[in-house]
Amino acid sequence: MLILSRREEESVVIGEDIIIKVVSIDKGSVKLGFEAPPHKVILRSELKEAIVKQNQRALILPSGGQLEDLSKHFKS
Template sequence: MLVLARKLNESIVLGDDTVIKIISIDKGVVKLGIEAPKSVSIMRSELLEDVKDSNIASSKEASLDDVSLLRSLIKK
């Protein structure tokens, strides 16, 4: 992991087309501005974890439903 110190209004450049800028710093909260192509997905990590957990739970539920459906079809 690369760790960089930045001050207010300073930026970090990722690749050729992504810029992360420090917008404000207040009471331990840092606000970032991110300029990136529309093709780049940007998501907070805690939301990504929630989505991943939800997808895993859904796939398990679907699998159980699929097994039940197959069993009922076999019986017929």
């Protein structure tokens, strides 16, 4: 993991097209601004974890089986 110190209004550049800027620092809270192309997804880590969990739950069939077991219910 790379650890950097930045002050207010300073930035970090990732690759050719992503800029992360420290917008403000106040009472232990840091506000960051992100500039990235529209096709890049930017999510808070807790939101990404919630999406992964929701997707995992969606793979469980109502009968308690897994999606991989679904083929057993169809004739060849």
